[in-house]
Amino acid sequence: NAGVTQTPKFQVLKTGQSMTLQCAQDMNHNSMYWYRQDPGMGLRLIYYSASEGTTDKGEVPNGYNVSRLNKREFSLRLESAAPSQTSVYFCASTLTGGAAEAFFGQGTRLTVV
Amino acid sequence: GQSLEQPSEVTAVEGAIVQINCTYQTSGFYGLSWYQQHDGGAPTFLSYNGLDGLEETGRFSSFLSRSDSYGYLLLQELQMKDSASYFCAYPLDKIIFGKGTRLHILP
Numbered sequence: 001n002a003g004v005t006q007t008p009k010f011q012v013l014k015t016g017q018s019m020t021l022q023c024a025q026d027m028n029h030n031s032m033y034w035y036r037q038d039p040g041m042g043l044r045l046i047y048y049s050a051s052e053g054t055t056d057k058g059e060v061p062n063g064y065n066v067s068r069l070n071k072r073e074f075s076l077r078l079e080s081a082a083p084s085q086t087s088v089y090f091c092a093s094t095l096t097g098g099a100a101e102a103f104f105g106q107g108t109r110l111t112v113v
Numbered sequence: 114g115q116s117l118e119q120p121s122e123v124t125a126v127e128g129a130i131v132q133i134n135c136t137y138q139t140s141g142f143y144g145l146s147w148y149q150q151h152d153g154g155a156p157t158f159l160s161y162n163g164l165d166g167l168e169e170t171g172r173f174s175s176f177l178s179r180s181d182s183y184g185y186l187l188l189q190e191l192q193m194k195d196s197a198s199y200f201c202a203y204p205l206d207k208i209i210f211g212k213g214t215r216l217h218i219l220p
Binding site: 033035041044045048056058090092097099100102104105 | 121143144146148154155156157158161163200202204205206207208209210211212213
């Protein structure tokens with residue numbers, strides 16, 4: 001039982017390049033989330049998907065797009081990377097929206113130069 | 114708006130007890146969760162309070178007072194491995210996190 005799996009673990013991009021961060025969970029969870037974490041800023045919600053087929057903006061959605069491909073997979077796309085998007089990205093899932101316990105992937109450390 | 118406030122850093126001595134506070138503002142409230150994150154790692158769930166009072170899980174306890182919009186995480190018998198960041202969070206249709214409290218433990 002892998003839980004939440006994120007790929008890649010590390011990535012370096014040049015300004016203007018695009019990339020997709022992949023996330024998959026095998027816990028049959030309905031809700032999935034993408035966060036970014038910067039020093040002193042905690043975990044800030046980028047986008048979330050309360051259930052398969054729905055996505056909603058979080059606190060910091062600008063510069064990102066998401067796709068809930070199916071119940072298991074929720075991807076985050078950076079269309080034109082900027083240095084301000086240098087961060088650690090975490091994918092998480094919960095059984096339902098409002099569930100007490102979230103399960104996190106191991107994170108993607110992204111550097112945009 | 115919705116927000117959670119917690120101290121940015123707390124320092125304590127190995128073997129002692131430390132309390133990490135969290136105050137919140139939200140239009141709807143279902144409960145308060147706590148997470149631990151070691152450097153370079155992912156957040157992991159510690160505890161949840163859906164009702165007022167104390168929840169105990171081993172050396173860790175968490176408390177909630179909904180009338181005061183306040184909760185805390187209590188860590189007892191501190192060990193060096195407890196050096197980490199601790200986040201309070203409230204789960205709504207999405208999960209909102211506080212900015213985290215960095216716990217430093219002195220030998």
